[in-house]
Amino acid sequence: MYEPNVVGDWQEYDDEHAGLRIRVHGLEKAEPPRGRDDAAEGLIYFRFRVTVENRTTEHFGIHLEDGQLDIRIGTDGESAFLDWRNSQFIEGFDVYPLRRATAVLFAAAPESGLSHVDIQVQLKVDDEWTERYLWSGGIGLHEPAVGVGARPESAADGLAAQVISFLEREAGQGPAS
Template sequence: MYEPNVVGDWQEYEEHAGLRVRVHRLERSEPPRGRDDAAEGLTYFRLRVTVENRGTRRFCVHLEDGQIDVRIGPDGEGAFVDWRNSQFVEGFDVYPLRRVTAVLYAAGPEAALSQIDAQIQLRVDDEWASRALWTGCVDGHEEPAGTGTPAAGGQGGLAHQISTFLRDQAGPGTAS
């Protein structure tokens, strides 16, 4: 069964040894160059997408508009993405033990920000990598990966709810 990542989790790419990506720092934030008129009445948030090279060779990475899809609310409606304020990665060579980060500004109705899905499809060395999905919420509290604490706010948090749902779907006798 395919399990989405929780905001803050790293996703390893099997087809590109040593390359990994994550969506993190999902937080309310006004855009640096001012609000877009199309976002009237919406609440802005930003998220960061970091690509890290833990391999032994360099990778040329592209992470531009159209490669990041942000959906909000229980029905998965498209968020307003502010392309003018967002910062993308366009053909950057990521050498071993280096990182590169894209910053995306988006907006949506306040009530829909309790569930945000971000799908990323990285282009590496002019080849498309597999798509990966992260889920979280603006009010979640991201913990560093590997700390053993839920990334989206404890027992009632989105990460806990997803984990519980997936365990229930797997049936009895599965380890947690």
């Protein structure tokens, strides 16, 4: 069974893009740098990063823009608003060996759905589409979420419980000194 990555995990590409890896990380509430978009009125802004790392001996041309991301929130998977005006995409950048490129993206959604955020990314490398990968996480997770009709004791075995456990472990670790 295919399971999504947890926010912060690296995903390695195979085949013609072997040695290239990607991750979604830094999911947190944050106000956009150039002000709120009117379309996001009444929504809570959040930020996340998409980092592409080249671990090969050749360079890759990377392209990541708003149409290559899909952000879903809540247990029903409703679409979040991606603020393309405030986001910093990766557009036609050559990632050389042992280098990284990071996109900083801003989105907005109702606060009630932020405990479950799914981010799907399909990168374009050297004018070729790569596989789509999915990351799951949340903002403000303090208690395990139990889905509608689910028994509370079964939630410990689900993906949401794994995400919560991972985020709690990460929150407990401070920056390396």
